[in-house]
Amino acid sequence: MQLFSALTLTVVTTLLASAHGTATIGGPCSGSSTYDCTDDFDAVAICNGARWVEAAQPAPSSDDLWIQAEQKLRHNSELDTLMTASIEILQSDYNLNFQPGDSSLHERLSDFLKTKANLVEERKWMIHLGTHTIIVRDQLTKVFQNILAVKDIVTTAANASLPASLACAGIMACFTTVIQAAEQHSHLLQGLESISELICRLHVMERLYLHSDTKQDTGLLDDLRKTMISFYSKILEFQARALCYLHRPRAYQFWRDVLNRDGWANLLQEFERYQIKLGRTTSVIADAGSMQRHEELQNKYQAILEALHNRDIWTATSDRDEKVKRFLNLLYTCPYKDRKDRNSKRVLGTCEWFIGHEKFHAWQGSSGNGLSSLLWVSADPGCGKSVLTRYLVDEVLVSNDKRTVCYFFFKDDFTDQKSATSALSVILRQLFIAQPHLLHDAILDKADTDSSKLTQSFSELWSILMSVSTDPKAEEIICLLDALDECHDEDRSRLINAVNDFYANTHKNSKLKFLITSRPYEHIRRGYSPLITESPTIHLSGDDGKEAEQITHEINLVIRKRVQDISKQRSLMKEECTMLIDRLTSVQNRTYLWVSLILDVLENTPEFSKGKVHRILSDLPTTVDSAYERILDRSPDMEKAKIVLHIITAAMRPLSLEELSLALALSAGYQAPTDIVDNMEPTHRFKKTLRDLCGLFVIILDDKVYLLHQTAKEFLVRNSNSILDKTLSQPTIGWKYSLHADESNQILAEICISCISLDPDDFPQECMLEYSSSYWDTHFRQACIPDEDPLIDRAKLLCEPWSDIFQTWSRIYAVKTDNIPDSTSSLVIASSMGLVGVVKSILPTGKANLNSKDSDYDQTPLSWAAERGHVAVVKLLLAAEEVDIDSRNSIGRSPLSLAAQNGHDEVVKLLIREDVDIDSKDVPGSTPLALAAENGHERIIRLLLATGKADIDSRDSSGNSPLSLAAQFGHEAVVKILLASGEVDVNNKDSRGKTPLSWAAREGYEAVVRCLLDTGKVEVDSKDSDNRTPLLLAAIQGCEGIVKQLLATAQVDVNIRDRRYGREPLSWAAGEGHEAVVKLLLSTREVDVDVRDPRYGRSPLSWAAGEGHEEVVEFLLATGKVDVESKSIRGRTPLSWAAWEGHDTVVKLLLATGEVDVNSRDSEGRTPLSWAAENGNEAVIKLLIGTGNADVSARDVNGRTPQDWAAEYDHQSVVKIFQMC
Template identity: 50%
Template sequence: MRGLSFKKIPWRVRSEKRSSQRVDKSRSGDGLSKSELLATAPQDDDLWLKAELLLKKNEKTSRILAAATEILEADFRFQVPSNALIARDQICSFLDAQARELEEKKWVVTLGGHSIEVEDRLTRTFRNVLIVKDIIHTAAAASPPAAVACAGVMLVVQAVEQHESLLRGLETTSALIPRLHLMEDLYLQHPNAKVTARLRKEFSGTLTLLYSKVIEFQARAICYLRNHSVSRLFRNMFKQDGWNDLVQDMQRLETNAQSFASVIEPTVVREKLDSIEKAFLKDQIWRTTSTRDEKAKQFFKLLYTCPYRDRKDRNSKRVPGTCEWFTSHSRFQKWEHSDQSGLLWVTADPGCGKSVLTKFLVDDFLPSHRRTVCYFFFKDDFPDQRSAANALSAILRQLFMAQPHLLPDSVLEKQDTDGDKLVGSFNDLWGILTSVASHLKAGEIICALDALDECPEDDRKQLIQALKILYSEERLEKHKLKFLVTSRPYDHIRRGFQELEDKVPTIHLSGEGEVETQEISREIDLVIKKRVADIGKQNDLRPDECLYLQQQLTSVRNRTYLWVSLTLDVIENMSGFTKGNIRQTVRNLPQNVDEAYDRILNRTSDKAKARKLLHIITAAERPLSLRELSLAMAFSTGHRSIPDILDEHEKDDKRFERSIRDLCGLFLVVIGGKVYLLHQTAKEFLVGSSQSVPPSPNDSLQSNTWKHCLKSEESHKILAHTCMSYLIHDTTADSLHYFLEYAAWNWPSHFRRAFAQYDHEAAELGSKLCRSGSKVYETWFREYRWQIYIFPRAPTTLLMASYLGLAAVVKLHLDTEIVGLDSKDSTYGRTPLSWAAWNGHEAVMKLLLDTEKVDVNSRDSEYGRTPLSWAAGNGHEAVMKLLLDTEKVDVNSRDSEYGQTPLSWAAKNGYTAVVKLLLDNRNVDVDSRSSDSQTPLSLAAKNGHEAVVKLLLDTKKVDVNSRNSTYGRTSLSWAAGNGHEAVVKLLLDNRNVDVDSRNSDGQTPLSLAVENGREVVMKLLLDTGKVDVNSRDSDGQTPLSWAAKWGYKAAVKLLLDTGKVDVNSRDSDGWTPLLWAASKWHEAVVKLLLDTGKADVNSRNSAGQTPLSFAIWHGHEGVVKLLLDTGKVDVNSRDSKGQTPLSWAVKRGYEALLDTEKVDVDSWDSDGQMPLSAAENRHEAVIKLLLDTGKVDVNSRDADGQTPLSWAAKRGYEAAVKLLLDTGKVDINSRDSDGQTPLSLAAENGDGPVVTLLENTGIASP
């Protein structure tokens, strides 16, 4: 397994042709005999079979057991044996294969965010699994039901993710199985005078019942995790309580079984338990976490940018019977069942249930062991849930948690260099996803993105553009990466997908035809029926009343899920509803969502207070907690004393929750102590556009409609005043501190959005807060500074106001005195103009520039950058225009750190509009060079900014082949290595581009593209017909070497298909492509190279090692077989230390090479060791095979004069010593160069059993 150091149980099932040569394995390496691990009763007395028959007597458990067997046979090709003796090898092979998969997944399974608890639990469980596996393997005759139970443990560990009770039961059952076998052996199989027939019968009955619970648990778990229909048929048995009940039953029955211990000698029981514990300790697979594991865990933490699972679970579960029209839709089924990549766009009007559908799909419908399902739910009310980069972070985290073997070292290395910036880069994260998806073992990956319309415009465009490139013709067959995207049917999103219109099937959740509309209506009616039934039970309604209510609701045309929910909530909270007056209650049902919202809000106890509450909630930067909201309401009433505020502030969360329910009813919901609007449409209902005419306060309070009653600017004004009022007051009281973080972090943003027009009162308050050194300033800024990296130290009021973008405060200052306009902070040496330009505060910039007294080319003391440089680098187009309009700025100013001009910064960061502005200026240097000779073109190409590259190339003033001085790379080199296909295409269209330019390491664009697995870029370069496919870098490596080294099968195939590559090219260390592929376990690449018929299978590197040596050393049987099948391999080749492939084989416990007739079993290496020295490494099976050849010298000596017997005795390998003694040929008293005999070496190391073995020969000398 990659990334973990562990010790495997030595467990191999040899072929039938060697059955006659098998050694007596009646005892394990731990001194524990097979009968002690597992005593199997005759078939008539098999308690596992009796347990199975017990389950089959019950219809439900019988069907579940049959379904589990069906899954094992169909999905995992595990034939449940009818005769365990015959099927033993097959059981062992199956469990071994499953264990190997588990070894790759064990440490990353998470449970509801409690990763440490789960890792500990799975550590114990996996340890139990290996013991279970060993028990089944060493059994003389395994019981079929026991085999199913053990197989169930394997499959459940592999698939379980988020079910606490199931995981707890898994740990219980996996530990139970070895203990149960021990019990059965102690009480039933060993004769004991104290165990009477009655006791034996009682114990058998208890144990049989316990076995039946173990089998039932595993069968249930298999059905549940494979979403078998039986788990839906007997739904109650698969709920959390069902799992808990089973676990409790098993624990109770085991306690009963253990009560029989009184009849067994305590020393016998302790001895047996010690044997099991010894096996556990010997086979412990969890070791000290490796450096790579630590990096991987750190990477997972880095990817956790928001609680994506919790946000998903905010959405309701579907009502049974709903969503079926969608899953049976032909477009969905074609997309789901396709073997190729695909994009499905699901559009939905507000309230049609798209998020509920997405949750159902990702939780219940789509997951299977054949695919990985990842998701992200965009949400406008959470700042961390709007970002496309955060969406990719969440998806990658889920993908790597499910398939940790896909996480490449290159990503962890990039994490080391980029740090936190990695998860902020959409391009980097997208590149990782697409690269990983093309991995041979990635399988099908489904990414569900819900509510794309709630993603910010720039992020959304970037994501759609990436999807368009991904699903272009030349990429379709490179991966099985499927996307399901839901959004509202907005035209701007449709236009984004326009280029893929023929390839993007779309399903509209409101229905696109009469049949679909009827199906959707039928499913909505199911929701109505369920909700009405629930309301009826709660309110003691008669059946006819429920039926009438249901009929009234289902008769409304164009009903949606949201309307149903709102309307039923309205009805349920109407006065008189519970008195049976149904007809009067539902006479005037709201006919649409807007009417429902009005009905809810018109029931308020205080319209003015409710409106203020809604102003605060809709303007808040994030959801507020109950205590934060209570304080905000208390401070929003204006300037009052702290005692008055304390009187109004409700400290009890429950009472305040009731208060806001009285004010706004069901319009607000409280989840996890935070207050949210009921639905995204609620905010759209309340907040009018900036163009609409706001109602006067009196009109709005008297009106019965709440639609568009709030204006965004007014809401921010209320919240800005609230925050400033809070910060200016002394809020040190314990009950008032809850609002400090929000107020300190967010008052500037509310101020900016509230006071586009000058407001003197607000300016005075803002000025007071910006006065550095004052107590008020220190109170809020102490909190504010923790969320930012760069800020002015000891600033003037003007400087701080400019930094924060508080135009009203700046104007107040300028109106009072025009001094200190170019004052600089003490840390960065930036002026107010520089800070305003850096942050893009257009209004402040205009005020400062209008004074005509500011230095527009001022440079900061840290980087020597001008305001124009900062604005260009941060993409502030409006600020750029203001600066350029002064005609005083130096458009080619260079910073002191990198020597980059404003154009370089804008090009590097991909700000197309800013680049265009600069190019329109006739004085700009289009091909300026930074201190390391990078041009705007190379910087844009390096970062994949296609539009910027095109603008620069269109000027015809750039040197397309310019090289930077650090790495000697051209624009094409950067773009090719980083996989920016569109940029590569643009550059190749330029006739002057050098397609074979070399960097300072001698690598060409093709070589860099291959090294980084950029297949599409490779194809673009090869299609030019101008690239040297055999170019060598400074280490002598060709593109084929790089492709073989990293296992890029598609890249190897592309290169071989040219017919021009040198298959046997050697680098400066003598490594050929075949050597690289064999040493890195890349079986598919090895096959491709061998299929050419040109690869030298006996090629040697500078250390004399061959492909066969490496394949054997790494234990890659598939590669070994491929090489041996050529019939050309020199199986006795020696490396520089004289070691043959056989030498490596015995060190690794690899037996297959001994089947080769030509192998020299008695070869010597330069240390004088022969293959029989495998005794040193405790590979008894290999020793037996070597001895059976009759060709080995059992008394061979190494450079220290030690024989195989010396090594085995020295290391305490009892079984190996016995094998060597049994030959009758070993020199028991051989002495090494220090004069020590095998007996003295064993005694020196304190190994009693080996000493006894040697002494029992009667001829061993000390």
């Protein structure tokens, strides 16, 4: 049995890994991984040594059919060699080395199966081969389920059979090898599916017919035994062939002969023949014996098979788990752990003053209520806030069972690290991984409805965070946001406003706490006012003399530690070390960054004589800026260094050494491939060149090039929006503000276009092609390129959709960046990408059709430019007389609708001036105003309403008004604008009967609910098509704050029942475990505490008990108004439900009432003990038996006792409990 398991699982995992070439296996939690799994076997050792049966087992049992099957197979010399080779593969490639008498064999086999199971679970079921995708999940899921179904059997010493276990390992190993060609392997996969199921069936058949106490005809049983041995032998042969085939060496003729002689199809026919023969044999046994016994065996056979599959089925196959994986993958917007680890670790002894600070202790000990749960940490540049944050995450505020620490490090040099939505996405991801019970189906449903929209919507993501933080089951949630000042301006404002609202509206049950670090910029401080003045704040520069002394002391620790390190490297004398320490500690207002810069300079000084050190220290830069100047002034080639810094500062992501080396060669203007190659340096040499050019100004991590610090970019790059930039009309002297973003982007645009334009046959430009294809348009847009610049014509060539060069970059762009219109018009392409210079060069030719449309979305150049917010292009197109300003795309949306939907207010302004149709409706009936309302674009709402032409209360085909949509998606500001008009129907019902209040209550938007209630015009208890009111919807979702608001109106029916299930607010809240809502409803003293729903006949207590909500059960019992023996339609009591689900704490609570009947019977005659036994819930069984009243011999209507149920599902430990009674 174990040989089968090992071989089988090896085959299956090998199939999903790789045999030839590269396979990319996509997965939702881990993103995509690419494996270079070229089959590089030189040969497979053919060993004529000891047989498995002889070497691996000291004394094989003659009754073991698998061992006999292996012996039978080895009688054939060719198959003997094949079998030996397959075992060699398992031993050499999968580290399954078995030794005679090895007591750890079963444990190692179990670990192997578990490891391979996890590998498959991580890699998932999608394999990419070139441009083709093969989805193998459906076929291989059954294989995996079957293997897992017998996992316990094949890894239990009592059932040990080494040949069978290795067969199972074989399938799992080959499960991870890539499917080279689906056609070639269809029979192989079919065979894997077939035999993995056969192992279950044959094991049960052997157990029931050959190891039964029932007397049978000896001759018939011998026939059955021989047939099964032959069958097992064929299965072992199949696995051995599969394993050797998938690991075959390139130049070994033997394998080509052996493996191709008999095809997979022939072996499958053999399987069918043996199955038919087995069926006939068992039928003859039935004829010879008792038909009743045969039917009993067959029923037991099916029951055991079902039990095996149901017990250990792979959870990843459920639809919900697939949804969870997709959702977590969706939330992985950036490699947040790597970005955290990019920051240095603290020097031992530093950061101590912070974690000892009384304000930090107060924040740490606070609950998630009030301003005490927000800690604001401000620090000037270079004061070590990011090092501190990493220390807090890694060592101080470590996640545990009672606390989840989520973090995000904002960083200006990564696009995805400047986004608030990216921050919220990864915070939610960390939270749901740590506390998966908080990921409710309602959240997954939102993600399934519109996944891309969800991760781009700040309000949606924030709403999810707010809702889960108030979940009664939530543990403490700590959010650490580092360097908020490096967040994108608009995103930062949204985040600040959201945090303000969170603390302004007290969330008594929220478990959420924030620690935010930022530079003390005035505009950020203003945004957080009054939070900053009211909440605890720690300044890393120190608030008083004592704190300043502590910080200075810790900086001195860093100095001493670094000097000690330099001393060891450079063999300094004691007096030299003292001189360095004394000089560095004498500088006033020193920061961690300054210390790091100076010590890096010293550490990298080529000549380290005492005189040299004296000279450096005598002219020591006393500020970070002067240190930066000093570092760059040492460059041997300042012009080249400047080009490098232009590239690094403008790059959309950090470039690799290879990419930067090619970019530098391309920037020099080389066109011929040979010239480019000649001027590129190998990576190892270029690293040294880079260090010589820029010194310590740049750092290299994992072969990626970064600026030393955020302040380095601020030092170099002139801010085009600053007053300083407007006063600097002449070139600057020195390095400070020496780079202009326009110039940097033009340099990179030229590099990218040059890279794309290279002939791939002459030059392998792959190292820079991905970056160039993804970002050339961004750099082109951000550069101020004059009309006559040759770069415009080169960009124009890239936009010709019929050209080879277009095909080169567009495929990558479409995957990495955005959709590209499928069009034959260069104007459509250029307009969609916002390439002003290119559009300007195309329009005067008169050859372009201004209203041509792409074939996918049916959009004109104007529609594309409007949708993507390319203001300058929109201006150019509107200036052309022939342009259709109200053209419609495939779903009837006009340029105005597209701009309104995507929040491009400047484009909306331009279109309004052109007298476009303000109220144009698309196919679903949405107007521009409705689309803006749905997406929360407040400024656009105001622009459209100001025209006086927008229908503020329009309805789409689903009956949604702009107010309904704004309420549904939680856009409070938009709701306020619409309500302020006085022209909207606050009680408008959509096609499902839901009002704006219903939607806001259902989705948990407290602020929107408050706005609607404040009008005094809403129908508080309106019913939708399922008879659900806002109160009922809020109770289902557990929105405590909304339930409180609605109850306060005294206009709601607390006992309303929905139409589908007939359940009331209390029933839903109890069943979902919403403790706070249950409390609120009970506090009204108007709810029917013991109401039964008509569909299932279950009370709130029954629902809460069945779901294991202990606190809710306690609340309900405390009322004294519940019937603890209330029975459902099927006669089951709360105790019966709790016992079945294994909720021992709930069982204790119910038993403690002294009012439950432990032997109550349902319509099947089953007791709580019977249900607990079926599921193997030992703790519950002990509690019930411990009462002294449980009838352990009670039989149900089918005559089964609790012990029978436990035995049926193989709960041996439970059976023992009953046997002892």
